[in-house]
Amino acid sequence: MNRAALLWRVASFAVAAGFVALWQLIANLKLVSPVFLPGPDRAWASLVRGFSSGDLWSKLAGTLEHMAYGWLAASIAGIAIGAIIGSSRRMRTYVAPSLEFLRPLPVSAIIPVAIAMLGLTQAMALFVIAFGAIWPIMLATIHGFAAVEPRLYEVARSLQMSRLAVIFKIALPSASPDILAGMRLSLTVALILSVVCEILAGLDGLGHWVLLSARAFRSADLFAGVILLGVTGYVTSVAMSLAEHRLLAWQAAQR
Amino acid sequence: MRANSAKALVLPLAVLVAFEVWARATHLQSDSLAPPSEIVMALFGAFADLSILAATRDTLFSAFAGLAIGTTIGLAFGIAFGISDTLDRLMEVTVEAIRPIPSIALLPIALIALGFGYRMEIVIVAFACVWPVLILSRAAVRSIEPRLMEIARALRLPPAQRVWKIIIPAALPRIFVAFRLSAGIALIVAVTVEIAINPLGLGAGIMLAQQALRPDLMLAYLVWIGAIGYALNILLVVAQNRLFGRAALSGDGA
Numbered sequence: 001m002n003r004a005a006l007l008w009r010v011a012s013f014a015v016a017a018g019f020v021a022l023w024q025l026i027a028n029l030k031l032v033s034p035v036f037l038p039g040p041d042r043a044w045a046s047l048v049r050g051f052s053s054g055d056l057w058s059k060l061a062g063t064l065e066h067m068a069y070g071w072l073a074a075s076i077a078g079i080a081i082g083a084i085i086g087s088s089r090r091m092r093t094y095v096a097p098s099l100e101f102l103r104p105l106p107v108s109a110i111i112p113v114a115i116a117m118l119g120l121t122q123a124m125a126l127f128v129i130a131f132g133a134i135w136p137i138m139l140a141t142i143h144g145f146a147a148v149e150p151r152l153y154e155v156a157r158s159l160q161m162s163r164l165a166v167i168f169k170i171a172l173p174s175a176s177p178d179i180l181a182g183m184r185l186s187l188t189v190a191l192i193l194s195v196v197c198e199i200l201a202g203l204d205g206l207g208h209w210v211l212l213s214a215r216a217f218r219s220a221d222l223f224a225g226v227i228l229l230g231v232t233g234y235v236t237s238v239a240m241s242l243a244e245h246r247l248l249a250w251q252a253a254q255r
Numbered sequence: 256m257r258a259n260s261a262k263a264l265v266l267p268l269a270v271l272v273a274f275e276v277w278a279r280a281t282h283l284q285s286d287s288l289a290p291p292s293e294i295v296m297a298l299f300g301a302f303a304d305l306s307i308l309a310a311t312r313d314t315l316f317s318a319f320a321g322l323a324i325g326t327t328i329g330l331a332f333g334i335a336f337g338i339s340d341t342l343d344r345l346m347e348v349t350v351e352a353i354r355p356i357p358s359i360a361l362l363p364i365a366l367i368a369l370g371f372g373y374r375m376e377i378v379i380v381a382f383a384c385v386w387p388v389l390i391l392s393r394a395a396v397r398s399i400e401p402r403l404m405e406i407a408r409a410l411r412l413p414p415a416q417r418v419w420k421i422i423i424p425a426a427l428p429r430i431f432v433a434f435r436l437s438a439g440i441a442l443i444v445a446v447t448v449e450i451a452i453n454p455l456g457l458g459a460g461i462m463l464a465q466q467a468l469r470p471d472l473m474l475a476y477l478v479w480i481g482a483i484g485y486a487l488n489i490l491l492v493v494a495q496n497r498l499f500g501r502a503a504l505s506g507d508g509a
Contacts, residue, residue, distance in 0.1 A: 012348040019349055036368045097263030104439060104484035108447035109458070109477050112465035116287035116473065192357045196451050199362070207360075211452075214363030222367070226360045233355030 035217055043223040050224055062205035066194040070129025075183055078134040082141025083167050096142055107132035108196060125197035132193045133186035140182025144175025177248055184240045191233055289471035298475035307479060314456035317373055318445035321380025322438055329388030337396025358383035358444055376448045383444045384437040391433035395426035428499040435491040442484055
């Protein structure tokens with residue numbers, strides 16, 4: 001990072017700090033009732049208290065666990081199903097349109113069905129998160145497989161590679177940018193659905209924590225939870241970008 | 256083309272028929288599943304007593320109100336950030352700090368500040384709709400042909416006219432793409448808020464059907480919500496093609 005960029009960064013942080021100061025000012029002057037809007041000092045104190053007592057750690061761990069299991073299950077199943085559908089022209093004409101038809105369905109609408117089948121349980125949450133997160137990954141995989149350079153398939157045919165070898169050696173690597181982009185989209189979906197499921201089913205996690213805090217009008221705890229959810233969203237997406245960068249480095253070098 | 260669309264229908268029809276036959280053969284008694292014929296009957300029933308139409312109106316009202324507010328805010332900031340590099344760089348940390356907050360996490364805050372009802376749902380939908388519009392309209396404004404901006408400068412257009420006569424028309428196709436994305440998000444967020452907590456609209460309807468152990472009605476709601484999502488998407492894609500044709504494709508990542 002050169003000097004000018006660094007200065008801009010500092011200035012940008014200063015602006016953000018200005019907004020936090022403004023928030024503090026509004027809270028101090030009680031322009032908005034403190035029942036709804038705690039100052040950043042109180043939210044911060046609540047964060048520190050929550051972490052030192054271990055409460056927030058366990059909530060954070062709960063949410064991350066829901067998110068990670070659901071997302072990993074969706075990634076594995078999504079890539080597998082996407083590869084099966086994407087690698088066969090017949091499957092693409094018969095199955096892909098139905099999937100495209102289902103795509104605009106608000107996935108949260110599956111929650112009541114999942115509750116009816118599995119009850120207000122951990123399994124329900126995992127099913128819902130995985131179901132919601134699978135779409136972007138699966139569709140990206142199908143799309144990535146369909147967009148593979150046709151000459152690569154010709155090479156595979158002339159080398160008489162098996163279908164599995166074609167998938168693992170040609171299609172998956174060349175579709176990997178699409179797949180990783182789909183996985184990144186799914187990460188956000190997984191976080192949102194984790195929060196919704198925790199709210200609905202009372203599962204241990206940040207979603208449940210913010211709802212309880214709201215019910216008890218503990219606004220500082222509520223804001224602490226929301227800030228932590230924002231941090232979770234930010235950190236997971238940055239981690240995904242880094243992973244994407246690492247995994248796709250060979251492609252950047254090729255171009 | 257026609258043969259392909261016929262093939263596309265084979266799988267869903269086969270699944271429906273198989274499910275119907277299986278449910279009839281086993282005399283299905285379930286809290287979570289119902290044969291397709293009963294789902295269709297429940298859907299007609301919900302239409303006949305107008306309950307599903309009232310719920311649709313509530314959901315769409317919240318979704319569109321939130322969409323309108325969110326798009327306006329996103330567009331205003333997006334254009335401002337697109338025009339002024341200084342402003343964009345100064346606000347970067349602030350935007351990046353707020354954006355990753357999952358919209359649904361604001362639900363408890365909106366709940367204690369605004370209570371149940373339309374207002375809290377609209378606020379959450381608006382928050383979710385701001386970001387795609389902000390980011391895509393910022394990119395759209397940046398990619399405007401520089402000569403157009405030179406003309407604006409040569410004509411000494413005042414800033415308001417510059418935005419209105421040059422920037423918005425030039426960026427409009429890509430702004431519409433952003434609007435289309437946000438409209439999908441608006442519906443999803445509205446339904447999610449209703450399912451999670453707000454006793455209103457389609458989401459509350461489907462939860463109520465589940466709690467009343469009416470799987471046929473619950474699945475009828477599910478089908479209807481899916482149909483609305485699909486129709487909204489088709490409508491906006493058609494509108495985009497009609498209004499802008501190929502011009503919008505450049506901004507369409509999908």
